[in-house]
Amino acid sequence: MTSITSRPRNCHRLTRTFARLCASLTEEAEAIGWYEQRLAVEADPEALAVMRDAQGEEFKHFSMDLEFLLRRTPSWRAIAEGVLFRAGDIVDHGEQAEAEALGDDGDDGSGGAASSDDGTGSLGIGSLKGAAR
Numbered sequence: 001m002t003s004i005t006s007r008p009r010n011c012h013r014l015t016r017t018f019a020r021l022c023a024s025l026t027e028e029a030e031a032i033g034w035y036e037q038r039l040a041v042e043a044d045p046e047a048l049a050v051m052r053d054a055q056g057e058e059f060k061h062f063s064m065d066l067e068f069l070l071r072r073t074p075s076w077r078a079i080a081e082g083v084l085f086r087a088g089d090i091v092d093h094g095e096q097a098e099a100e101a102l103g104d105d106g107d108d109g110s111g112g113a114a115s116s117d118d119g120t121g122s123l124g125i126g127s128l129k130g131a132a133r
């Protein structure tokens, strides 16, 4: 399997696919939130049932998008494995998992875990300039 962070720097196709799945993940999360808000105010039981079913679809879509992205991003997966489905303090788990995955204090200065693993902190966004869509 090709990792997004181990790909050749000029492999725009993988980066575009990765970015599309990131956008999809965002959209699925937004849909989950929208259904949550609609469910909170809906009184009609049949409408509630329909919307609960639809929200379940969005849970599935979000989970599939996330799994795809984690399979393509080993450092993200390593951090996720340290955080997800664990009891206890979420922030502590996150800090520990980030430090273990990145091999330092976990603060790479990028403000997030999505930076590349090439040590530059670059997301490779600049390499997309002029790339065919």
Ligand SMILES: [Fe+2]
Binding pocket: 028, 031, 057, 058, 061, 062
């Ligand atoms: Fe969806």
